[in-house]
Amino acid sequence: MLFSLWLLLFANVKVLGANAYLTAPPSISVASVTACTGQMATLVSTGCTGAISWEGNGVSIGGPTPSIGFQTPSGVQTPTLIPFKITCTESSSVASTTATITVVPVPSLTITASAATTVSEGSTVTLTAAGCDYGTMHWSTGTADNGRTQIVVLPLQTTTYSATCTVGDNCQATASRTVTVQPVPKLSLITMVSKARARIGDVLTYTVIVSNTGNAAANNVVVEEYISAKANYIPNSATASTGTFTAGIPTNTWAFATLPANASATLTYSASVVGEGVVNVTSTIQNVDTTQVCTSIPILVCPGSGYVVQVNAPAGYSNYKFYNGTALVQEGPLNSYTATTAGEYKVLVDDGTGVCQQQSCCPLVIEDVPVSLTLTSATGSTLASGSSTTLLANGCQSGTVAWSNSLTGVSQVVSPTVTTAYSATCTTPEGCTASVSMSLSVLGPQVSVQKFVSATKAQLGSLVTFTVVVANTGPVAASAVAVRDSVGGGVIVPGSVNVSQGAFSPNSLTSLWNVGTLPASSTATLVYSVSIVNEGVVYASANAGGQVSQVCLSVPVNVCPGDPVMIELTAPAGYTRYEWYRGTEKVYDGLLTSFTATALGEYRVIGYKGNVQCPDLTCCPIFIESDSIPLYDVVATRPTCLTNQPQANGSLRLSGLGSNTGQFMYQYSEGTSFNAAAALQPAPVPVPAGGVIASTLNQAKTYTVRVFNALGCFRDVTVTLSVSCDCPPNLCVPVAIRKTKTRP
Structure with a gap:
């Protein structure tokens, strides 16, 4: 073969001057065709630029045209092949090829349906074409179905479907089938609820809408309304635009005879919430449509009660994700979760394919019961003796208030005669409680007394002035006010007493000042003088109804100049340790209550109870001084x-x-x-x-x-x-004599 090819190549070499080139052999191709019996078939050649000859069954039948028409024989019942040889001659080169005309019987097309050709709207029909064994199928439904012998149609109205079988260029057969569509009703449900969240005792209103979007009326429509155990249907609350509503437990029924095409009907009814959790209502038209709505009813728990709430999801899923709000709190195969804190709990489930579904259309809500209580008084925390005030309990929104005086209600009018504590307790319907108390101070006469002294140091035998002021700072008058007054180490000077009101009866031990009635916000004053008769510290006090005011003054203990100092100083008993000071110098630290001073000076004492230092026990110091006689x-x-x-x-x-x-x-x-x-x-x-x-x-x-x-x-x-009464010594005194003239 390789040798023949080289001969063919050299045989086509031409010499033109000094240049030599090769001429390629001719090419020709003809496509085979199929044609129906008794019809013209055409063969077309391509690629040949020279002369073409056609031979069919060894007999020349045409040329030199690039195509020929061939009349196929009639009456062919089975496919028959007619071969052709086509030759292309260019110069001295020849090429040939073959092609076939397949003669087939004329198609006889039929269309059959899988069921009756009268169907209800929304039903599918399978159409099957037969008899197109050698051609190509074309359906009236579009190019997507071309080439198929079987198609599935869903007519929305009566429709004629056709199919064409094409063989060759001019051979076709067509068949059709009409599918008659009977209109049907198309029912759908919408259910709505008035509240997404409610509380026990609230009323939920449900609205159910049945729509017929089909082209035929719906007959004998029945809607079932299932209400979960958390709510009860309120009798006679249903209102329907058509039909009859029949109450039942737990399923209510709404039935009507006919719902025309493209029409709707509405039902409204109410249910009262009786339980915590989630109220689910399911509306169903059997085998047609189902809708569900829900309302969260918070589970109320008392704050701090250590509550436990079980959150459950339907069984049968491979994985559960429990959420509190947006926080994932548990994931795994368990279909329950124990909640110990307030929140909104939802669960997502996995059906095994990895697709999570929302199982709780409404969350399970756990809330702490809002319970708080405060007490206020119209007069504040005080009131005048003999008056009344109103106590108000605030914050007990849905509960009841009980008072410590066995009364109930949010307010109480009280008239205490002494300082009294009142308490109130708020109890919610859930049994949660909050308690609070307040004390009312009864302000009667507020008597106080103060005593003053004109000097903090005085000598024995000197006079000092004491002033006693009694005051009533209360809102009401004080009656029968009396002040017991005493001065140790002094004697009241007669005639020195002066009182602004009442009468003063002096006594060597305790004097009595009968003040009488002292009006609100007023004072009375007593002034008197005292002659100091004792050395050391003089204490003076005034007592008004248990209110005591005490003052002191220091009266120096005198010793004669040059005499030894031996003065015993005594402190109150009851302390574990005593420190005596002379000025700033500590002169004694021990257990004894007394100390013997051996030097002049100013003395003070500090007592201790355990390791705790008590205040200076001597409000006035003790002075020991030298008492000399003036230089007279x-x-x-x-x-x-x-x-x-x-x-x-x-x-x-x-x-x-x-x-x-x-x-x-x-x-x-x-x-x-x-x-x-x-x-x-x-x-x-x-x-x-x-x-x-x-x-x-x-x-x-x-x-x-x-x-x-x-x-x-x-x-x-x-x-x-000295005494001097002697006569003085003699003295010579010159005598002057003067002559005077006298009258004869």
Whole structure:
């Protein structure tokens, strides 16, 4: 074969001058065709540019055209092949090919239906074409069905379907089938509920709409309304635009004879909520449509009660996802979850294919019961004695209020005579409680007393002034007010008492001031003077109905200059340890309540109970001081003379003792030192006003005067009384004589 090819190639070489080239052999192709018996069939060649010859069954039948028409024989009952040879000649090159005309019987097409050709609207029909064994099928339904012998149609109205079988160019057969459509009703349901969330006792209103979108009336329509156990149908609440509503438990029935095409009917009814959880209502037209609506009824629990609520989902799924809000709280094969906190719980389930479905169209809601309570009083926390006020319990929205005085209601009018505590408890329908209390202070007369002293330190025998102020700061008058007053270490000076109201009865132990009635927001005042008679600390107090005010003043304990100091100081008992201080110096730290002071100074004490320091036990300090006699003088005034005789009017006078000379005592004796045994007074006597202690002296002598203070301290002063009554010496006095003229 390779050799023949090379011969063919060299045989086509031509020489043109100096150039040589090859000529390709001719090409020709003819497509075989199928034609019906007795009809013209055409064969067409392509690719040949030279002369073409046609031979059929070895006999030349045409040429040199590129196509020929061939009349097929008639009466062919089975497919018959007629072969052709086609030759292409170009110059000296020849190429040939073959083609076939297949002669087939004329098609006889029929269409059959899978069922009756009269069907209800919405039904499908299978159409099958037969007799197109050698051609191509074309359906009137569109190109998608072309080439098929069987198609499925869903006519919406009466429709004629046709099919064409095509063989070759001109051979066709057509058949048709009419499908008659009988119109039917098309029912659908819509169910609506008035509330997505409600509470026990609420009324839910349901609206059910049945629509017929078909082209035929619906007859004998029955709608079943199933209400779950969480709600009860309210009798006689149903209103239907057509038909009859029949109540039942748990399923209600709504039936009507006819619903025309393209029409709708409406039913409304109500149900009362009787349980917590989810109220489900299912509306059903048997074998047609089902709808469901739901309402969440919160499960109310008491705050802090440690509640447990079981959240359940339908069984039969491979995986469950429980959510509280958007938070995933449990995932796995269990179809229940135990909720211990408030929230909105939903569940998603997996049907095994990995597709999650929403199983709870309404969440299971758990809520803490809102329960709170506060108490207020129209007068605040206080009221005047003898008056009333209204107590109001706030915040108990849906519960009942019970009071500690066995009364009920959100408000109470009370008239306490003493400070009283009131309490109220709010109890909700769920049994949750909240309690609160408040105390009302009854303001009667508010009597208080204060006592003041004019000095914090005074000397023995001096005068100080005490002031007592009693006040009524209450809203009502105080009657029969009395103040018990006492001063230790002092004597009230007669005539010094002054009261703004009432009567004061002084007493050496406890005096009584009968104030009487003291109006609201008023005061009364007592003022008196006291002569200090005791050394140490003078305490004075005033007591008005148990209200005590105490003041103190320090009266120095005096010792004579040069005398040893041995003063015992005593603190109150009842403390575990005592610290005594002289100024800032600690002079004693121990268990004894008493301390002996051996030096002059200012003393204070601090007591301890355990390791706790108690306040200064002496509100006023104790002073130990040296009590010396003032530096006084003795003025001696000599007696006068009569001729040469001294008169008995010489005197001794004390000066420098101050205006209160009576606080001092004196004695005197002759000599340069005091001799108590020879004293001219048998006992010390007070220094008289003016200080003159002797006024009948007429002899020149030396005297020693001793002045004592109340403590017994003394100071001596020596003075000499001089006397001079002698005649003076003779003196020479010149005498002048003058002569005067006298009348004869």
